Amino acid sequence: MAEVGDDSDEVQWCFSQVKGAIDEDVAEGFGPICKGVCLQRDADVISTVEFNHCGELLATGDKGGRVVIFQQEPESKNRPQCRGEYNVYSTFQSHEPEFDYLKSLEIEEKINKIRWLPQKNAAHFLLSTNDKTIKLWKISERDKRPEGYNLKEDDGQYRDPNTVTALRVPIFRPMDLMVEASPRRVFANAHTYHVNSISVNSDCETYLSSDDLRINLWHLEITDRSFNIVDIKPANMEDLSEIITASEFHPNQCNTFVYSSSKGAIRLCDMRASALCDNHAKLFEESEDPNNRSFFSDIISSISDIKFSHSGRYMMTRDYLSIKIWDLNMETRPIETYQVHEYLRSKLCSLYENDCIFDKFECCWNGNDSVVMTGSYNNFFRMFERGYRQDVTLEASRENSMPQSVLRPRKVSSGGKRKKDEISVDSLDFNKKILHTAWHPLDNVIAVATTNNLYIFQDKIN
Amino acid sequence: MINTMECAVDAQSMISISLMKIHNSRTQRGGIKLHKNLLVSYVLRNARQLYIKEKYAEIYRMQQYEEVMTVCNEIQELNPLDLDTEDTENEEQTRAACCGGDEASLHGRPASALSGCASPGDACKEAEPSYYRSCCMEVSHCEPNNPTYCNKTTVLDLDTHVVTTVENGYLHQDCCCDALHAGQGAQSPGKKRKVDFECCLCDVDEMTDFSVSRKRLKREEYTYCNPDYTDTSNISNLISIFGSGFTGLLSRQADLEQICSKQALASLGAWTRAIVAF
Numbered sequence: 001m002a003e004v005g006d007d008s009d010e011v012q013w014c015f016s017q018v019k020g021a022i023d024e025d026v027a028e029g030f031g032p033i034c035k036g037v038c039l040q041r042d043a044d045v046i047s048t049v050e051f052n053h054c055g056e057l058l059a060t061g062d063k064g065g066r067v068v069i070f071q072q073e074p075e076s077k078n079r080p081q082c083r084g085e086y087n088v089y090s091t092f093q094s095h096e097p098e099f100d101y102l103k104s105l106e107i108e109e110k111i112n113k114i115r116w117l118p119q120k121n122a123a124h125f126l127l128s129t130n131d132k133t134i135k136l137w138k139i140s141e142r143d144k145r146p147e148g149y150n151l152k153e154d155d156g157q158y159r160d161p162n163t164v165t166a167l168r169v170p171i172f173r174p175m176d177l178m179v180e181a182s183p184r185r186v187f188a189n190a191h192t193y194h195v196n197s198i199s200v201n202s203d204c205e206t207y208l209s210s211d212d213l214r215i216n217l218w219h220l221e222i223t224d225r226s227f228n229i230v231d232i233k234p235a236n237m238e239d240l241s242e243i244i245t246a247s248e249f250h251p252n253q254c255n256t257f258v259y260s261s262s263k264g265a266i267r268l269c270d271m272r273a274s275a276l277c278d279n280h281a282k283l284f285e286e287s288e289d290p291n292n293r294s295f296f297s298d299i300i301s302s303i304s305d306i307k308f309s310h311s312g313r314y315m316m317t318r319d320y321l322s323i324k325i326w327d328l329n330m331e332t333r334p335i336e337t338y339q340v341h342e343y344l345r346s347k348l349c350s351l352y353e354n355d356c357i358f359d360k361f362e363c364c365w366n367g368n369d370s371v372v373m374t375g376s377y378n379n380f381f382r383m384f385e386r387g388y389r390q391d392v393t394l395e396a397s398r399e400n401s402m403p404q405s406v407l408r409p410r411k412v413s414s415g416g417k418r419k420k421d422e423i424s425v426d427s428l429d430f431n432k433k434i435l436h437t438a439w440h441p442l443d444n445v446i447a448v449a450t451t452n453n454l455y456i457f458q459d460k461i462n
Numbered sequence: 463m464i465n466t467m468e469c470a471v472d473a474q475s476m477i478s479i480s481l482m483k484i485h486n487s488r489t490q491r492g493g494i495k496l497h498k499n500l501l502v503s504y505v506l507r508n509a510r511q512l513y514i515k516e517k518y519a520e521i522y523r524m525q526q527y528e529e530v531m532t533v534c535n536e537i538q539e540l541n542p543l544d545l546d547t548e549d550t551e552n553e554e555q556t557r558a559a560c561c562g563g564d565e566a567s568l569h570g571r572p573a574s575a576l577s578g579c580a581s582p583g584d585a586c587k588e589a590e591p592s593y594y595r596s597c598c599m600e601v602s603h604c605e606p607n608n609p610t611y612c613n614k615t616t617v618l619d620l621d622t623h624v625v626t627t628v629e630n631g632y633l634h635q636d637c638c639c640d641a642l643h644a645g646q647g648a649q650s651p652g653k654k655r656k657v658d659f660e661c662c663l664c665d666v667d668e669m670t671d672f673s674v675s676r677k678r679l680k681r682e683e684y685t686y687c688n689p690d691y692t693d694t695s696n697i698s699n700l701i702s703i704f705g706s707g708f709t710g711l712l713s714r715q716a717d718l719e720q721i722c723s724k725q726a727l728a729s730l731g732a733w734t735r736a737i738v739a740f
Contacts, residue, residue: 108492131492193496212496243497262497295476295512298504302497352505353479358498 010390011444012460013407015400017085019070020044020453022398046449048436052116052124055440058086058447059126060454061111065095067128067181069139083445086456090139092181095130107132113198115207117220125184127207131194134209136185136220144172190216190226197247203254210247210259217271229277230259230269245303245360252312260317264301266326284326286333296348296357304360309369310441318363318374321345323384325372338384338391341376343414343425356430364439375434378423379450380410396434396448396455406460473516476509 021044043064050059058070068091073084098107108131117125123140147154148170151161193211200207208229209216215230234240247259255271266284269277288297300320308315314335317324321342324334340361344351351357356377363374375381376393384391393410400407413422436449444459480502487494 103493105493106491110492194492196497240500243500245497262500295508296505298508299501302501352476355483358501 013394013446013457014404014460015402015407015455016083016404016445016458017456018398018401018453019068019086019456020046041452044452046436046452046454047110047112048114049438049447049449049454050114050116050126051438051440051447052126053118053441055442055445057089057116057124058438058456059114059116060447060449061094061114061128062452063108063110065093065097065109065111065130067092067094067111067114067126067137069179083443083458083461090179090181092137094128094135094137095133098132112195115198115200117200118204120204127198127200129195129198129209132188132191134187134195134198134218135183136187137181138184139179139181142178142180143175145175146170147173185220185223187218187223187226190218196245197259199247199249199257201249201254202252206254208247208249208257210244212243215244215247215257215259215277227275229271229275231276231278246306248306248308248315250312251308251310258306258308258315260303260306262302263298264303264319266303266306266315266317268328282328282331284331284334286324294345294348296352299352299357300348305362307363307365309365310367311369314369316363316365316372318361320357320359320361323363323372323374325386336386338372338382340374340382341380341412343412344377346414347425351430354430356433359433359435361434362436364437366439366444367442371439373437373439373446375437375448377430377433378428379432379434380412381434381437381448394457396450396453396457404460407457473509473513476505477513480506480509 021041041064043062043066045063046060047063048059048061051057052059056072058072060068060070062068069089070086071089072086075084094111095109097109099105100107110130111128112131113127113129115127117127117136119125123138126137126139128135128137148168150164150167150170151159153159187209191209191211191214193213195209195211197210198207205221206217206219209218209226210230213231213233214228216226217229218226230244232242232244242261242263242265245260245262247257250256250258256268257271257277258266258268260266264285267280268282268284270281271277273279273281288301303317303319305318306315313328315326315328317326317334318340321344322340323338325336325338327335348357361375363372365372370387371383371385373381373383379396380393381396382391382393393412394407395410411419411422412425412428413419414425418424432450434448434450438447440446446457448455448457483502484499487499
């Protein structure tokens with residue numbers, strides 16, 4: 001495949017911003033060298049990234065249960081060609097650690113997924129979930145406050161009624177912008193197993209949540225009830241062979257959703273057919289090449305993420321080594337397959353030992369479904385341009401963090417001879433992994449999450 | 463058919479590592495991850511299949527070797543002092559094959575050690591023997607002038623139901639003879655111990671319903687009791703010393719058959735029914 005960047009018309013990605021602690025700063029003052037993950041706060045590890053529907057807001061969730069929302073500044077008049085920067089808009093603690101006394105299990109506060117609701121008014125709404133509980137948050141701005149109460153002073157203290165000699169009407173006066181986040185709904189106690197996905201329906205009234213064995217349908221207004229629509233728990237758990245790994249509603253058809261499995265199969269379900277969608281309407285599965293069968297085939301075929309294209313015609317799945325694009329009209333095999341890091345196929349033993357083989361990489365589409373993106377190790381991330389069958393590997397690192405500096409493509413050499421600027425497979429840092437990426441829905445702006453940093457890149461504007 | 467060309471798969475290590483992952487998942491924050499444990503169980507299943515497959519192959523080879531050696535020893539007993547040069551050379555080569563073996567022709571797939579394994583191309587260049595350690599001892603090169611410690615052999619005699627551990631000392635001619643004779647007669651100076659198939663693997667009683675459903679599977683199939691899952695030497699000790707040399711021996715089987723008569727081959731003693739137990 002030709003590499004993006006060879007042609008001058010191709011997109012060139014530039015560094016824009018980076019958010020989060022600097023590893024070197026954390027390491028300083030702690031004596032012997034112990035840089036890297038061991039000194040990073042585990043709570044700061046980013047666990048999800050999501051743009052809202054217009055791209056103005058960018059939400060991140062972390063292992064500590066916090067949600068940080070960035071807002072893009074309006075384009076500056078001085079620099080009309082440059083897009084606005086993303087600055088912190090709101091930060092709040094979404095989930096706290098809990099303890100299930102019945103099972104003697106601690107429930108992690110880690111935010112597994114964030115999904116924005118389509119905006120209906122001035123306020124913004126998002127759903128955030130940990131392993132067990134989904135919450136609906138309202139993020140609203142307050143830039144005025146009432147002043148001139150009759151019984152209260154402006155600082156809130158009550159006035160002595162005897163001093164009130166005249167009545168006045170309170171009026172709103174401008175104040176410093178305050179962004180408030182308040183939990184409007186808490187959807188709890190519906191999942192026995194760990195929630196892996198939430199997806200808002202195109203009807204904007206319902207959403208689904210899925211755990212390892214079940215998918216539930218909720219109404220955004222009703223918290224004490226949810227409908228189970230998929231249940232793959234076997235009668236005898238000894239017969240368990242497959243679990244649900246991800247699910248999503250169709251972007252346009254409110255009756256259609258898909259879910260992926262640990263065996264690499266995707267099932268499309270139609271809620272009009274029956275209340276319980278245990279029987280799929282379509283089954284997307286690629287027959288395995290027996291020559292490629294290996295010791296770890298079962299693990300690497302497990303799908304870690306599934307995303308519909310914006311058009312709704314295609315869907316993309318990510319397994320450990322590849323990305324597959326499926327046409328909803330063809331169930332037998334994907335229409336496109338992209339190898340993300342094929343050089344890891346010979347390393348599966350080691351990756352199993354150090355647990356990296358269980359990493360769940362996400363994937364995303366660009367605004368017009370022409371490019372797909374996913375992460376890899378060594379803080380590399382990959383983009384695949386579908387039409388031109390081109391791909392590029394880029395790196396998210398502080399070394400390339402000069403403003404507007406163009407990212408140069410990286411290359412991993414798997415063979416014996418290593419060219420200049422190539423990095424060998426054995427030199428890859430498997431602690432530096434990019435699991436979460438997001439693409440602005442309308443623009444060439446991407447958000448890439450390393451372990452505890454968020455990088456924002458945009459295409460070079462000439 | 464599981465193709466492991468991309469990496470050497472040590473079935474025992476896989477089993478150890480997988481069980482350790484399952485064990486550790488019980489204390490992980492957030493509870494047991496069903497997805498990860500399911501995937502680990504896939505690997506366990508594959509490792510088990512591999513291990514059993516190698517076991518049966520090893521037993522078959524062991525039986526073949528025992529038959530041949532028994533007949534040859536019987537012949538030697540008939541004429542203990544009548545060894546011509548050719549036979550002596552054959553015997554030495556047999557012992558050499560027993561000890562070191564022709565590593566290149568060993569059964570197994572060439573690949574590097576478990577951790578940090580390189581591409582198959584690189585693996586072929588490695589000097590260290592790279593074969594299934596599930597069935598073969600890590601036998602060092604054995605030379606007459608470089609005596610090296612050999613591992614143990616544990617054998618279950620089906621007739622007497624006695625488990626015998628044959629401890630071989632330094633590897634030289636006498637030792638080999640002693641080992642062979644000892645093995646033949648099941649009268650080694652080594653320890654004798656009762657077969658103990660109780661599982662004391664790990665306490666799985668507290669697992670969730672998924673794990674509990676696997677409890678029965680584990681207790682029936684995994685009978686070694688070493689709490690240190692990474693220590694595979696105990697497992698290795700239970701497996702035949704002769705495994706590494708079998709290929710070399712098998713290649714010489716045609717020669718040996720010419721020496722041994724059909725009648726001798728047919729007269730299989732009790733020892734030939736012994737199998738390697740674990």
